[in-house]
Amino acid sequence: MSARSIAVAVALGVGALRPSPAPAQGLDPHQSLAHDIFEELIEINTTDSVGSTTQAAEAMAARLRTAGFPEGDVKVLGPHERKGNLVARLRGTGARRPVLLLAHLDVVEARREDWSVDPFKLLEKDGFYYGRGTTDDKAMAAIWIANLIRYRQEGREPERDIVVALTADEEGGNFNGVQWLLANHRDLIEADYALNEGGGGAIKNGKYVANRVQASEKVYQDFTLEVKNPGGHSSLPVRDNAIYHLAEGLARLAAFDFPVKLNEVTRGYFERMSAIEPEPTASAMKGVLKRPRDPAAVEVLARTPYYNAMMRTTCVATMLQGGHALNALPQTARANVNCRMLPGDSPTASA
DSSP states (O other), X not given: OOHHXXXXXXXXXXXXXXXXXOOOSOOOHHHHHHHHHHHHHHTSOOXXXXXXXXXXXXXXXXXXXXXXOOGGGEEEEOSSTTOOEEEEEXXXXXXXOOEEEEEEOOOOOOOGXXXXXXXXXXXXXXXXXXSTTTTTTHHHHHHXXXXXXXXXXXXOOOSSOEEEEEESOSSSSSOOHHHHHHHHOHHHHOXXXXXXXXXXXXXXXXXXXXXXXXXXXXXXXXXXXXXXXXXEETTSOOSOOHHHHHHHHHHHHHHOOOOOOOOHHHHHHHHHHTTTSOTTHHHHHHHHHSSSOOHHHHHHHHTSHHHHHHHSOEEEEEEEEEOSOTTEEOSEEEEEEEEEEOTTOOTTSOO
């Protein structure tokens, strides 16, 4: 079995924080299975604070065992009762070393009061899916499990074992599943290569026109901005206020754009995608490749967060803390700024 055939996925074009297209009605049995698995995963809370990846891992393990996978080839294991990882194996001929299919089960925190719908209930509305993790990364997890079951049902015997690992704490937390498996059960996930999230694709007029491959990854870095102040009583306010000073700094950050930097990969991406994207995106992609670069083209692409993040390092405020009493001037104001730096950029470099 080739890598291409392994990677062929049931079409579940679904989104995480925004709605994404739901499939048309009349699913075939394999697509229906993938949909059911997908729904089950979405409706298991796997946040770090109160959720359980163990519950999700056990649910998928039960499906695999029901499909006939031997007990020894389906394992749920981890360092914490709520942080279980699933490792499952479809045995091949052994002619080649295994391939590893990775996806993470945990999701970013989701407070019910912040959503117009229940984040842990799969909602299909107006041709879209809504729910926490619908893309990141439970769609991929559902696809891997559905395909593994299908291969078993069809009696497939590939040249290499196919190993699926669904892991904990990719989004955050103290028990990153891939790191834990490498440190404690490396033999279970040893492989020639792995397929993971980060790629994607594009369909135009029903035809596949792009298969994206992630060549590198932006560097994750958090910074803490903190302002200290003597404070005082709120009945006698002064302009020297920690919260105001912090707000002024964050306003400057909000107005700041890091410089555009294209490397070999992003230049190639914009060059090839400009041939299939609609206007004005296509022309803007060509414009950012010009020397000198067209500022108007940069502005057009920057309106789309996806393209803006491809072109430059980004930093954004994500959390705020300030003050200690309702009737006192704040003595401390603090903000977390999350940066995603282009490969090659340094956390210590000045903008």
